Amino acid sequence: MSIRTTESSTNSHSPSPSDENATSVRHDWTREQITTLFNLPFDDLLYRAHTTQRRYHADRGLQISQLLSIKTGGCPEDCGYCSQSVHAEIDLKATALMSIDAVLEAATQAKADGVQRFCMGAAWRSPRDRDLDQVCEMVEGVKALGLEACVTLGMLNNTQAQRLADSGLDYYNHNIDSSPEYYTSVTTTRTLQERLDTLECVRNAGINVCCGGIVGMGESRADRVGMLQTLANLPEHPESVPVNSLMPIEGTRLEHKSDIDGLEFVRTIAVARIVMPTSVIRLSSGREHMSDELQALSLFAGAGSVFIGEKLLTTSNPAPDKDRELIRRLGATSQESTPIQWVEKSQR
Numbered sequence: 001m002s003i004r005t006t007e008s009s010t011n012s013h014s015p016s017p018s019d020e021n022a023t024s025v026r027h028d029w030t031r032e033q034i035t036t037l038f039n040l041p042f043d044d045l046l047y048r049a050h051t052t053q054r055r056y057h058a059d060r061g062l063q064i065s066q067l068l069s070i071k072t073g074g075c076p077e078d079c080g081y082c083s084q085s086v087h088a089e090i091d092l093k094a095t096a097l098m099s100i101d102a103v104l105e106a107a108t109q110a111k112a113d114g115v116q117r118f119c120m121g122a123a124w125r126s127p128r129d130r131d132l133d134q135v136c137e138m139v140e141g142v143k144a145l146g147l148e149a150c151v152t153l154g155m156l157n158n159t160q161a162q163r164l165a166d167s168g169l170d171y172y173n174h175n176i177d178s179s180p181e182y183y184t185s186v187t188t189t190r191t192l193q194e195r196l197d198t199l200e201c202v203r204n205a206g207i208n209v210c211c212g213g214i215v216g217m218g219e220s221r222a223d224r225v226g227m228l229q230t231l232a233n234l235p236e237h238p239e240s241v242p243v244n245s246l247m248p249i250e251g252t253r254l255e256h257k258s259d260i261d262g263l264e265f266v267r268t269i270a271v272a273r274i275v276m277p278t279s280v281i282r283l284s285s286g287r288e289h290m291s292d293e294l295q296a297l298s299l300f301a302g303a304g305s306v307f308i309g310e311k312l313l314t315t316s317n318p319a320p321d322k323d324r325e326l327i328r329r330l331g332a333t334s335q336e337s338t339p340i341q342w343v344e345k346s347q348r
Contacts, residue, residue, distance in 0.1 A: 023052045029232045029275050034225045037271045042263065046301055049270035053302045056277045062332045063117060063280065063305040065150075066110045070138070071097045071122035071131075077154075079177070079187040080253035081214060081246055084123040090251030097122065097131055104141040115308065117148040119173065125190070126155040136167035143168045150210055150240075155190065155198045161205035171240055172202040173210035179226025182219045186254075192230075203236065212242035212282065215268055216260035224268050232275040241279045243269055243303070245286025262294045266301050273302025280304045292326050299330070 037045065074094030078087040107118045120138060127135065135151060142149040150171035151164065164172065176195050177183060183192045202209055213227045231238060245265055248255045272281050283303040287295060295306075308323045 023048070023055060023274060023277050025237070025278055026275075027233050027235065027237075029229055031222075031225050031229055034229055034232075034271060034275060035222075037274055038221060038225060038267055042267070045267060045270050046297075049273040049302045050300055052274050052277050053304070057280070057304055060280075060304060062299070062327070064115050065117040065119060065282070065305055065307045066113070066115045067119040067121060067307055068098075068103065068106050068110075069123070070103055070120045070135070071095060071124065073123055075123035075154075076125050077187060077189045078253075079189075081186065081217060081249070083249045083252055085252070088249075088252045090249065094123075097134060100134060100137050100141060103138045104145070107142045107145055107147060111145055111147055113308065115147065117150055117171070117305075118142050118145075119150040119152070119171075119307075121152045121173075122154070124154040126157075127153045127160060129160075132160060132163060136163060139164065139167040139169050143170075152210075155194060156201050158201045158204055161198075161201040161207060165205040165207050169207055171208045171210045173240075173242070174198050174202070175212050175214070175242065175244075176227065176230060177213050178217060178219050179223035180230060181226060182217075182223040185219075186214075186217060199234070199238075208240065209236070209238040210240035210242065210282075211238040212240075212244065212272075212284070214244040214246050214285075215265060216246035216257060216286070217254055218257050221264070224271075228268075228272055228275055231272075237276045237279050239279060240282055240305075241272055241276055242282040242284040243272060244284040245289070247285055247289070259289060262290070262297075265290075266294070266297045269298045269303055270301040282307070292329070295326065296330060299332075 037048075040048070072095045073084045073092045074086060075082065075084045077085055079085055082088065083090050083092055103120065110118050120135070122131070122135070124131070135153065139149045139151065148170045149168065150173055151169060152173035156164075156172070161172070174195055176192060177186045180192055199209055199211060211231060215224055231241060245260055246254065246257055248257050269281055269283070281303045282305040283295065283298050284307055287306070306323070
């Protein structure tokens with residue numbers, strides 16, 4: 001059965017967010033129920049979200065991830081937020097796929113920096129078979145280093161997904177970006193259903209799904225509700241849910257969008273935590289524009305992973321030393337429930 005978007009339901013017998021089982025794993029959330037969560041007083045919402053985080057992820061700790069662009073620029077898609085699109089008016093030269101040795105060198109350095117998941121992104125609509133051969137070797141090499149491996153390569157068919165699974169891939173990232181209603185304001189070169197079809201191929205191959213979206217693209221709260229409803233009502237929740245705050249890039253169609261209100265961003269994290277209680281919510285792009293306090297609130301509200309490194313594909317990210325200091329100040333623990341240890345450059 002194909003994965004389809006979930007329409008708003010008005011079933012009066014559905015559980016309400018105030019019910020005792022509201023933090024159970026459900027796939028029948030209505031937009032009215034998710035809107036009610038968004039509208040809770042801020043402290044009540046954070047209490048609900050943090051309680052859910054403690055219930056399902058008490059011993060998990062903070063995961064440190066890093067994202068590398070293994071093939072930059074030249075993408076035929078017209079995603080309005082992306083500098084790698086050929087439709088963007090930006091001076092970004094397309095590059096060839098990185099060599100396997102160069103990628104594994106970066107992954108080795110990432111592991112030395114305390115990274116636990118290494119993610120690789122290529123600016124393709126979908127991968128070609130000869131390129132997929134090389135990516136599969138990268139995945140095998142990353143896994144041999146003892147890291148989790150994640151890739152984002154665009155749309156996949158069942159055969160391609162199975163090849164990635166056979167290479168040992170842990171996660172495939174393919175975001176839905178926004179609500180079904182706002183989706184065409186973001187991109188028109190592929191449909192939301194095509195994205196969902198790729199997720200189904202990934203599921204069929206037995207690969208974990210990494211799927212979230214972007215906020216601050218000019219969408220309304222109703223669109224944020226719709227995006228979370230689509231994710232929460234999938235037959236299986238994504239194991240990993242990135243919540244990105246738009247980084248407006250000059251030359252892209254969305255360059256003039258203003259930052260989302262910080263407390264609204266935290267609300268989005270918190271609601272995602274409640275409606276997908278077993279998923280790992282990932283604090284992704286946009287952190288460079290966030291205060292330490294806003295990031296700390298996001299972690300308290302349910303985010304369980306951050307990306308470190310100077311770049312996320314082509315957008316900037318907080319300096320590694322700044323991240324180290326913030327994580328130290330927060331007393332964060334790793335997935336093994338021990339203090340996160342950083343290897344300083346002077347010690348390498």
